[in-house]
Amino acid sequence: MGLTVAIEKSYPGFTLETAFDVEDEIFAVLGESGCGKSLTLKCIAGIEKPDRGRIVLNDRVLYDSEAGINLPPQQRRVGYLFQQYALFPNMTVAENIGVAVPKDKREAVVARFIRDFSLDGMESQAPATLSGGQKQQVALARMLAADPELILLDEPLSALDSNLRMELQLQILDVFDRYRKPILFVSHSRDEVYALSHRLGIIHGGHMDCVGAKEEVFANPETQAGARVTGCKNIAGIEVVAAEQAASASAEMPGISEIPAGSEKPDEAEASRTSVVSAAPDPPAVSFWCEDWQLSFKGRAEEMEGIAAIGIRAHEIGVALDREDLAAFPIVVRGRLERSLPMPFETFRFIRVVDDEGRLHGRLTQAAPEKDDHLPDLPAGSDLWLGLDPGDFLKLK
Amino acid sequence: MDWSPLTLSLRAAGIATVITFFIGIFAAWKVAWMRHGAGIWDAVFTLPLVLPPTVVGFFLLVFFGKASGIGKWLAQFGIQIVFTWVGVVIASTVVAFPLMYRTARGAFEQMDTDLIDAGRTLGLSETAIFWRVVFPNCLPGIISGTVLTFARALGEFGATIMLAGNIPGKTQTLAIAVYSAVQLGHYEAAYRWVAVIVTISLLSILGMNAVNARQKQKGRG
Numbered sequence: 001m002g003l004t005v006a007i008e009k010s011y012p013g014f015t016l017e018t019a020f021d022v023e024d025e026i027f028a029v030l031g032e033s034g035c036g037k038s039l040t041l042k043c044i045a046g047i048e049k050p051d052r053g054r055i056v057l058n059d060r061v062l063y064d065s066e067a068g069i070n071l072p073p074q075q076r077r078v079g080y081l082f083q084q085y086a087l088f089p090n091m092t093v094a095e096n097i098g099v100a101v102p103k104d105k106r107e108a109v110v111a112r113f114i115r116d117f118s119l120d121g122m123e124s125q126a127p128a129t130l131s132g133g134q135k136q137q138v139a140l141a142r143m144l145a146a147d148p149e150l151i152l153l154d155e156p157l158s159a160l161d162s163n164l165r166m167e168l169q170l171q172i173l174d175v176f177d178r179y180r181k182p183i184l185f186v187s188h189s190r191d192e193v194y195a196l197s198h199r200l201g202i203i204h205g206g207h208m209d210c211v212g213a214k215e216e217v218f219a220n221p222e223t224q225a226g227a228r229v230t231g232c233k234n235i236a237g238i239e240v241v242a243a244e245q246a247a248s249a250s251a252e253m254p255g256i257s258e259i260p261a262g263s264e265k266p267d268e269a270e271a272s273r274t275s276v277v278s279a280a281p282d283p284p285a286v287s288f289w290c291e292d293w294q295l296s297f298k299g300r301a302e303e304m305e306g307i308a309a310i311g312i313r314a315h316e317i318g319v320a321l322d323r324e325d326l327a328a329f330p331i332v333v334r335g336r337l338e339r340s341l342p343m344p345f346e347t348f349r350f351i352r353v354v355d356d357e358g359r360l361h362g363r364l365t366q367a368a369p370e371k372d373d374h375l376p377d378l379p380a381g382s383d384l385w386l387g388l389d390p391g392d393f394l395k396l397k
Numbered sequence: 398m399d400w401s402p403l404t405l406s407l408r409a410a411g412i413a414t415v416i417t418f419f420i421g422i423f424a425a426w427k428v429a430w431m432r433h434g435a436g437i438w439d440a441v442f443t444l445p446l447v448l449p450p451t452v453v454g455f456f457l458l459v460f461f462g463k464a465s466g467i468g469k470w471l472a473q474f475g476i477q478i479v480f481t482w483v484g485v486v487i488a489s490t491v492v493a494f495p496l497m498y499r500t501a502r503g504a505f506e507q508m509d510t511d512l513i514d515a516g517r518t519l520g521l522s523e524t525a526i527f528w529r530v531v532f533p534n535c536l537p538g539i540i541s542g543t544v545l546t547f548a549r550a551l552g553e554f555g556a557t558i559m560l561a562g563n564i565p566g567k568t569q570t571l572a573i574a575v576y577s578a579v580q581l582g583h584y585e586a587a588y589r590w591v592a593v594i595v596t597i598s599l600l601s602i603l604g605m606n607a608v609n610a611r612q613k614q615k616g617r618g
Contacts, residue, residue, distance in 0.1 A: 042514075045514075045518050046517070046518075047514045047517065047518070072517070073518045074517055074520045074521070075520075077520075078518060079519075080514070080515065080518040082511045084509070086509065086512050086514070086515035088512060088515075088516075088530055088534075090530070090533035090534055099516075099521065099529070143518075143519070146518075
């Protein structure tokens with residue numbers, strides 16, 4: 001039971017290739033705009049036709065390129081909530097809700113959904129007179145009145161202000177609890193996705209990867225695009241400086257001697273700039289150098305295979321004026337504050353990493369909640385120290 | 398006095414408008430959703446608007462004339478197009494068609510296609526979507542097209558005189574009556590017919606604007 005999708009669709013310069021399952025759950029597709037999210041939904045609803053693949057809903061084949069099956073949208077029983085709701089402007093609220101209901105049942109069904117969505121008194125209003133939240137209620141009611149087996153939501157909350165968004169999130173969760181129909185929704189907002197979904201997949205450049213429970217995907221987004229779209233503000237490339245047969249847990253700056261002479265890499269790196277923690281005592285370990293952030297660290301070979309970048313979330317970075325205050329962090333680097341961006345309940349600091357000669361390197365964005373920020377109102381250009389823990393690093397392909 | 402040019406014109410323009418209404422909307426609907434070849438069909442459907450009406454009339458004359466296959470075939474059933482009232486209707490239809498086609502197409506293309514897709518995912522048939530969603534939402538455009546078609550058909554001159562000639566009481570329309578009256582130096586009659594044409598055309602367009610204004614107000618609620 002549920003939905004199984006495995007489709008491909010090509011345009012010049014863009015290929016959508018995606019495969020996933022949706023059970024009795026809310027499944028989210030997270031991605032930046034133009035990544036193929038909406039196209040995926042449209043293929044499932046039958047509005048667009050994939051080039052190849054198969055779509056099965058509750059054992060009914062909706063689309064199968066090999067068997068030559070392509071059900072029209074009318075026969076798919078897939079509800080679609082459009083971004084702008086697509087209410088019929090020439091019909092009243094009640095007419096919209098009842099538009100797809102057979103005549104003999106129309107009155108009862110409309111009355112039920114008017115009640116379920118608290119639209120009493122608005123039956124004869126035109127959609128143009130409704131607020132954004134009411135429009136979504138009518139659109140949800142109209143969709144459910146047609147009795148779909150699957151609900152698709154296309155960026156349902158993106159155009160709304162934050163109070164209303166919260167309210168409509170609750171409404172969508174209510175719809176799921178009350179009607180028990182699988183929901184597939186797409187969004188570019190990590191907050192929305194995290195609040196609503198049980199599982200999610202991240203789509204980037206038409207390709208879906210890292211499908212899983214939301215907690216797992218947010219903890220380990222696997223790819224750089226995944227890290228970005230789940231809100232990781234700091235991502236930097238890394239390179240291998242030394243692979244060791246057996247790691248010595250106590251070694252400081254292992255593998256330094258193998259760095260080619262004349263490079264900017266830390267041939268005699270001081271402990272003040274970069275200190276290293278070995279990830280684990282058990283072999284084999286690999287040493288990595290991150291040029292942007294001027295730091296090196298070690299990782300287990302099998303964990304680090306195919307890893308091209310690391311990421312660290314803004315709130316996991318420590319900041320202090322005195323190095324001693326960052327003793328809890330295995331890695332400490334020097335930084336210079338570029339600019340602070342105050343938010344209502346936290347402050348973002350944009351900090352450039354500085355090496356011993358005072359050269360500026362990559363940027364790190366650090367976030368501190370207002371209530372436990374030790375350095376408010378630091379002027380731009382201030383020198384400070386940044387603390388990082390390799391245990392917090394996201395390992396990214 | 399002889400009112401036959403007025404009644405004849407109103408009747409011919411009325412029938413031409415009805416025919417154009419359906420064919421024009423159908424053509425517009427097809428071309429608006431065409432993936433390939435829309436440009437060519439659009440050019441063909443718009444051509445009567447830009448060609449000199451006499452050229453359109455010339456084509457029609459050749460097409461329906463006795464020398465053509467169609468003319469011969471119709472003659473077998475005793476149907477004659479050239480120099481008849483049917484010719485007046487055909488000439489008006491062809492010349493006025495692009496106005497209906499283009500305005501309807503503009504309305505269809507401006508419509509939010511999500512409405513159509515929403516109708517489909519809700520399970521409405523294509524026919525139901527057209528009549529219950531597309532048509533009502535494109536009504537202002539369709540009304541404009543219809544009025545323009547009627548006004549254009551009423552004023553048709555060049556193609557009509559080529560195909561149907563100038564036979565008083567039979568194919569002499571208002572526009573042709575003006576021409577004849579001036580040629581014969583009957584300025585009083587010319588003024589009269591001109592006044593009639595201007596009045597009807599003006600009223601049509603005022604009526605159209607009134608309807609559109611009301612539609613807009615309704616949309617705003």
